[in-house]
Amino acid sequence: MDTLARLSGLIPRLEAAAPRGSWLPGAHLVALTAEVPPYCSKLEPMVALVVAGEKRTMLPGREFTCGPGDYLIYSVELTVTARITRADPFLAVGVRLRPELIAELLLETPEIAARDEPYVGLGVAAADEELLEAVLRLLRLVERPRDFAVLAPGVEREIHWRLLTGPQGDLVRQVGRADDRFTVVRRATRYIEDRFDQAIRVDDLARHVRVSVPTLNRRFREVTTMSPLQYQKQVRLQQARIRITAAPGDIAGVGHSVGYESSSQFSREYRRLFGVTPSQDAPGAQPRETVTPSRDAPGAQPRETVTPSQGAPT
Incomplete structure (x- = not known):
């Protein structure tokens, strides 16, 4: 069974038992079985990983489409319009990006420098296996509270590192820098x-x-x-x-x-x-x-x- 399939089996169970990210501040799980028409949502800096289904996030003139295995980075607090266009089912997990953790990682790796050019505060990319595995390990810890307290901070740090060094690393770096x-x-x-x-x-x-x-x-x-x-x-x-x-x-x-x-x-x-x-x-x-x-x-x-x-x- 591949990593997305494991996440697909885990998210509905966790969403029902621990909704709205009660297990990790600023995180949330989504499990839907019906499409959702356009809605507005206020977002803080976070990563949203789509595990199943499809979501489209709209800004004037641009549309960001996320399908299974894609993630969307929000690097700034922003109200956006979105819609769930496929829910068979729609499964997703969101994790808040922590500026202090990103800043710490940047201090430890000074060779990683953000490019000085303008770009929109949203970006979409395909998650690699390392990132998917880290998210899966974090969610599995939810069902083991004693282990979660000790191990979750390390996994959260790894997720930030995978994002920081991934295709949308420039956006992630902005969250941790005084840009x-x-x-x-x-x-x-x-x-x-x-x-x-x-x-x-x-x-x-x-x-x-x-x-x-x-x-x-x-x-x-x-x-x-x-x-x-x-x-x-x-x-x-x-x-x-x-x-x-x-x-x-x-x-x-x-x-x-x-x-x-x-x-x-x-x-x-x-x-x-x-x-x-x-x-x-x-x-x-x-x-x-x-x-x-x-x-x-x-x-x-x-x-x-x-x-x-x-x-x-x-």
Whole structure:
């Protein structure tokens, strides 16, 4: 039995017994048997390994597809749109990337240097056997608590090392380095998320993160493929979707609460991102035919599909 098959047998059992990563801070397991339409998710720096099924993560103009044996690196805190496109079943494991551990590994291996060039804060690659085996050993320890306490830190360190020296090593290194570009973007996204329902002036945001407006726009787009205001719009719509669950009969009120003055604009942009209108997405609504999120979402560029890297970091 190969490593992916072993992981496929282990994840559903562990997900049922220890959901939401109670066994390792910041980690989580996913086991689904049905496809999931587009949704927004707030992510911190982490690696997400797909064991079975398929997941697509979208940024304006780019789409990252992960199938069995692929992993997606998130190097910056970011709200993204994703969908589960194949769930027969869909199985995945996510592990938070620890900046202090990555920084420690970099200090021990000074010959590993990050390339000084712009790239988006997400990347996808195919996992090699060494990485898959390390993830499998970590999950097996979950069922042996006494061993886990002693051995898990070493396996977690190995996983970070495999990622650091793998095809997406540049992205992983950024998590452990005080990189000015990523620091600016992290501070900017937090500022936006704290004020998502308010009118934000770009020059105020630039002043907050202590860079010029052109520098802010350039660095933000390099990492997220969005402008700051496009990112704010995505956060607003994510919050709206959460609030619709609590107030399904007050669609206009929800739109207003997240910063929209126009109900028609709110409905139009909601459908553009999630494929359904707010009223169609509300609990208890009659099932409706959904549409693929538009390529013409605010700020979108011609779509580029990103497949797992087989060579050097890109």
